Amino acid sequence: MSRAENRLEITRAIQGTARRHLADVGPAALSLRAIAREVGMVSSAVYRYFASRDELLTALIIEAYDELGAAVEAADAGVRRRGDLAKRFLAVCHAVHEWARAHPHEYALLYGSPVPGYAAPDTTVPSAARITGAILRLAQESERAGHPLGAPVRTVSTQERRALGGVRPALDVTMSDDRMVRWLMAWQTLFGHVSLELFGHMHRGILDYDAHFQQVTEQLAADLGLSG
Amino acid sequence: MSRAENRLEITRAIQGTARRHLADVGPAALSLRAIAREVGMVSSAVYRYFASRDELLTALIIEAYDELGAAVEAADAGVRRRGDLAKRFLAVCHAVHEWARAHPHEYALLYGSPVPGYAAPDTTVPSAARITGAILRLAQESERAGHPLGAPVRTVSTQERRALGGVRPALDVTMSDDRMVRWLMAWQTLFGHVSLELFGHMHRGILDYDAHFQQVTEQLAADLGLSG
DNA sequence: ACACGACGAGAGCAGTGCTCTTGTTTTCGC
DNA sequence: GCGAAAACAAGAGCACTGCTCTCGTCGTGT
Structure with a gap:
C-alpha cells in the first residue's frame, strides 16, 4: 500500500x-x-x-450537510416523476424531519448552537446551500408553472426587497419577492418545528410529533399554493 | 453578617x-x-x-427563561392599553428577537443544542412555559374576541387533534384546534427565524435581518387574523 | 461551654486539546 | 543505489477541566 x-x-x-x-x-x-x-x-x-479538533469538526459538518442534502435531493427525485409540487415539497420536509430524528447530534451540529470558539469556514457553505437550495428550487418551479400562492402576502416593503437581495445569487434561484417571503417563512417553520421538537420544547405539549408535523407541512404546502 | x-x-x-x-x-x-x-x-x-456544574447550569437556564419571559410579558403589557392584538403580537415577537440578539449565548442555552450529558430538570418547565404561554394567551384572546383567522387552516386530522391534547393543560389556554395549529406554526416560524438568524444560516442570504423579521412577523399577524 | 455542622483550602484523579522532541520509515532526486 | 528530505508514530509534557476527599477552622444552636 x-x-x-x-x-x-x-x-x-x-x-x-x-x-x-x-x-x-x-x-x-x-x-x-x-x-x-x-x-x-x-x-x-x-x-x-x-490540524486541529476544529478542522476535524469542519470535515464532519460538511459530511453531515452532504448527507442531509443527498437525502433531501433523493426524496425529491423519488416522487418527481409521478408527483406534483405538493408531494415533492412534503417529501423534502419529511426527509429533513426523518434525517434529523435519525441523527439528532448531527442535526444539532448543523442547526443547533454554534460550537464555542469555532467559526465554520466558507468551505461548508456549498454543502449547506444544498438543503435550502433544494427547497427554494421547488419555489422557482412553482412560479414558472404559474401557480399562485395559496395564502396571499402583504405588500413587500422596499427594505425587505433589498434584504432579500442576497438569496438569489447565493442559491441561484429566481422568483418574485412575495413568493420568496412565503417560502422563506416555510423554511423557518420547517426548521423551527424540527429544532423545537428535537431540542425538547414540545415535550408534554405536543403528544404526537409525527401527526403535528404532518399537519403543519400540509398547511405549509397549502399556503404555498402547492395543493392541486 | x-x-x-x-x-x-x-x-x-x-x-x-x-x-x-x-x-x-x-x-x-x-x-x-x-x-x-x-x-x-x-x-x-x-x-x-x-452540587455540580449541571446544577449551576440549571440555575442559569431558569434565570434566562425568566428574564426572557419578563421581557416578553413587559412588551405585551407595554402596548396592551392602546394597542390591538396585532400590535401586542408584534411587540412580543420583537421582544424575543431583541432579547435573543442581545443575549445570543443565553438564547443558545435555552433554544440551541442541549448541553451533552445534561438533562434539564422539571424545575425549568414553569419558566420555559412563560414565553410560549404569553404567545398562546394572545391566541386565546383573539378567539374570545371572535376574530377569524386571516389564513384558513385545512381540516385538522383526528390524529392531530389528539396530538394537540397536551398544549392546553401545559399552558393553561383554550382555543379551537385550527386556531392552535396556526399559532403553533407562528411559534415555530418565530423561533425558526431567530435560531436560523443567530446560528448563521441567513449569512449572505438575507442582507437585512431586521427588515426581514419585520416582514415575516407582520405576515404572521395577518395570517393569524390580527391585523384590523 | 461544647459538640456539630458549615466552610475554605489543598491535594489528587482522570480526563481534555495541543506542542515539542525523538526515533523510524518511506519517498524522491541525483 | 544511495543519501537527503519529508512523512510519520510515539511519548512526554503543559495548562487546563469537573469532581472527590481530607484536613484544619470557625460560626451556631443547645
Missing part, C-alpha cells in the same frame, strides 16, 4: 470513528484522544491528518 | 459571575474553576453552593 493510499485510508478511519463518536456523545463532547485510541493511534498522531 | 445571609450573597456572586462568563464564552465553555477564581474561591468551595 502506497503512502498516499495509506494516508487516505487513515484519514477516513479517523473521520469515520469521529462520526460514530459524534452520533454517540454529540459535538461538544467529541474527544480527539478517544478517537485516536479507537483508531489505534496516539493522540498526537491524529494531528498529522487534521 | 449572619451565615445564612453570607450563603445567599455568595450564591448570588457565583451565579452572577457564571452569568457573565456564559455571555462571554457560551454554555459549553463554562468553566467552574474560572468562575471560582473570579469570585475568589478555590474550585472545590463552589461545590458547597452548587
